[in-house]
Amino acid sequence: MTASEIREAILSILSDLAPDEDLSQLKEDVPLRDQLELDSMDFLDIVMELRKRYRVQIPEEDYAALTSMKSTVEYLEPLMKDL
Amino acid sequence: MYDTIIIGAGMSGLAAGIRLAHFNRRVCILERHSVIGGLNSFYRHRGRNYDVGLHAVTNYSPRGSRRGPLARLLRQLRLRWDELALAPQVGSMIAFPSVRLRFSNDLALLESEIAAQFPAERDNFRRLVASMGDYEELDLAGSASSARAEVARWIRDPLLTDMLFCPLLYYGGAREHDMDFAHFCILFRSIFVEGLARPLAGIRLILKKLADRFKSLGGELRLRAGVQSIVVKDDKAEKILLEDGTELAARRILSSAGWHETMELCNHDAQRQLVGGLSFVESISVLDAEPRRLGHDRTIVFFNDSDRFDYRDPGELVDLRSGIICSPNNFVYDEPSREGMMRITALASYDRWAQLDEAEYRLAKLRCHDRMVASAVRFVPDFRSAVIDTDFFTPKTIQRFTGRQRGAVYGAPRKRPDGRTHLDNLFICGTDQGLVGIIGTLLSGVAVANRYLLE
Numbered sequence: 012m013t014a015s016e017i018r019e020a021i022l023s024i025l026s027d028l029a030p031d032e033d034l035s036q037l038k039e040d041v042p043l044r045d046q047l048e049l050d051s052m053d054f055l056d057i058v059m060e061l062r063k064r065y066r067v068q069i070p071e072e073d074y075a076a077l078t079s080m081k082s083t084v085e086y087l088e089p090l091m092k093d094l
Numbered sequence: 095m096y097d098t099i100i101i102g103a104g105m106s107g108l109a110a111g112i113r114l115a116h117f118n119r120r121v122c123i124l125e126r127h128s129v130i131g132g133l134n135s136f137y138r139h140r141g142r143n144y145d146v147g148l149h150a151v152t153n154y155s156p157r158g159s160r161r162g163p164l165a166r167l168l169r170q171l172r173l174r175w176d177e178l179a180l181a182p183q184v185g186s187m188i189a190f191p192s193v194r195l196r197f198s199n200d201l202a203l204l205e206s207e208i209a210a211q212f213p214a215e216r217d218n219f220r221r222l223v224a225s226m227g228d229y230e231e232l233d234l235a236g237s238a239s240s241a242r243a244e245v246a247r248w249i250r251d252p253l254l255t256d257m258l259f260c261p262l263l264y265y266g267g268a269r270e271h272d273m274d275f276a277h278f279c280i281l282f283r284s285i286f287v288e289g290l291a292r293p294l295a296g297i298r299l300i301l302k303k304l305a306d307r308f309k310s311l312g313g314e315l316r317l318r319a320g321v322q323s324i325v326v327k328d329d330k331a332e333k334i335l336l337e338d339g340t341e342l343a344a345r346r347i348l349s350s351a352g353w354h355e356t357m358e359l360c361n362h363d364a365q366r367q368l369v370g371g372l373s374f375v376e377s378i379s380v381l382d383a384e385p386r387r388l389g390h391d392r393t394i395v396f397f398n399d400s401d402r403f404d405y406r407d408p409g410e411l412v413d414l415r416s417g418i419i420c421s422p423n424n425f426v427y428d429e430p431s432r433e434g435m436m437r438i439t440a441l442a443s444y445d446r447w448a449q450l451d452e453a454e455y456r457l458a459k460l461r462c463h464d465r466m467v468a469s470a471v472r473f474v475p476d477f478r479s480a481v482i483d484t485d486f487f488t489p490k491t492i493q494r495f496t497g498r499q500r501g502a503v504y505g506a507p508r509k510r511p512d513g514r515t516h517l518d519n520l521f522i523c524g525t526d527q528g529l530v531g532i533i534g535t536l537l538s539g540v541a542v543a544n545r546y547l548l549e
Contacts, residue, residue: 063117
């Protein structure tokens with residue numbers, strides 16, 4: 012997957028998680044926690060959705076990489092490039 | 095072999111089931127009754143729909159809110175806000191003989207009522223609210239401090255103290271007179287800060303939404319599937335035996351049946367019997383018009399006829415001194431209703447109802463209904479001439495339809511916040527895990543499923 016495809020995949024997960032949110036205004040480098048008020052349960056869900064949909068395993072020590080859209084895509088690029 | 099079998103298709107069991115099915119676990123929910131819902135359920139009687147259980151959904155937050163238990167729950171269950179069709183309350187009241195305090199889904203109203211009625215306590219109340227901090231985090235750790243003692247650090251007036259405790263005990267008090275302070279904070283927030291709401295169609299709308307979601311994700315829901323026992327072998331729950339003789343195997347079991355009820359299914363001798371626990375009677379009156387046509391516009395009235403509020407097993411069929419008067423019509427719905435309804439709930443002694451024979455029981459229901467309505471109309475306009483149908487339920491009714499020992503709707507006095515049991519692969523959720531209200535018990539199922547069943 013390309014960076015923009017990974018971004019779309021994340022957006023799809025976020026829109027399932029928060030169907031009432033307008034994600035078109037999402038800023039790339041502002042923490043998702045601040046923009047959408049996601050909590051730790053929601054971040055765990057993003058990790059589990061990535062596993063469910065793409066079989067991507069994210070170790071717990073890397074969860075901090077999923078802070079903003081930009082950092083998440085950068086983190087996932089090497090893991091998802093061959094998908 | 096299932097990954098998880100869930101005992102009970104109430105709010106917490108359904109929520110847990112949705113989480114597990116969403117993440118592709120093989121999950122089956124077993125419900126003894128022919129209707130889902132458990133403690134918060136519904137029925138049809140002489141052509142009308144009735145709800146049982148809580149009068150309202152607490153923890154309301156308006157569309158677009160991202161914080162708080164409701165927003166968190168919607169994300170966990172992948173629901174849109176409008177799918178629950180919640181209409182906020184019109185406004186409620188705590189009515190004691192000398193003072194009435196109105197409250198709504200905006201804490202500012204209660205603050206101003208307290209400032210007007212208890213001027214010396216105005217700042218103390220603000221300090222109390224500030225001291226409660228942020229109990230928003232789902233805390234499975236639990237605590238054991240007395241809410242009465244904590245509140246007494248701020249509020250001096252015993253009348254105001256009892257007026258604040260009255261709605262909270264009535265809407266979630268599993269033990270007499272007092273509760274844990276953490277529990278108090280959660281209830282305070284859910285009722286006074288976030289507030290009350292209800293779908294026009296009642297609790298069935300929420301339950302059907304949850305059951306449909308569960309089934310659409312591949313979950314299996316079996317009605318009329320009562321559990322006879324949990325077969326234990328080598329400190330593990332090995333299988334489930336149904337009342338019809340069927341055996342089912344699962345790697346893990348999640349029970350929403352209640353702590354003691356679950357221990358009884360395991361034949362765990364020490365804890366099979368619930369001691370204590372509180373139960374209620376409820377009288378339901380159907381009116382030929384909406385209550386506001388009779389001059390009653392309050393959503394809920396918590397009443398008490400003396401300055402001290404006594405929340406305990408009354409040792410009688412009904413405690414007529416206090417109660418809750420709910421009008422399910424008095425929420426801000428988009429459309430009016432043809433008829434009205436008044437539900438009156440009061441403390442009752444399970445033992446007293448259990449002692450009656452069949453004829454005495456039927457007579458007692460009629461007598462208590464009349465006495466409860468007479469008690470309630472001291473605090474709301476007299477609606478008796480508008481009544482066109484009635485129904486009544488007792489602690490025995492609750493026990494019969496929910497399987498809860500002693501009809502204890504708020505479960506055992508001692509909560510089990512971590513959801514664990516004496517068996518490695520048996521967990522509990524729901525009322526006895528400790529979160530309260532409809533949103534709270536749904537989150538209980540979510541939290542226990544996330545913590546133990548999605549590994």
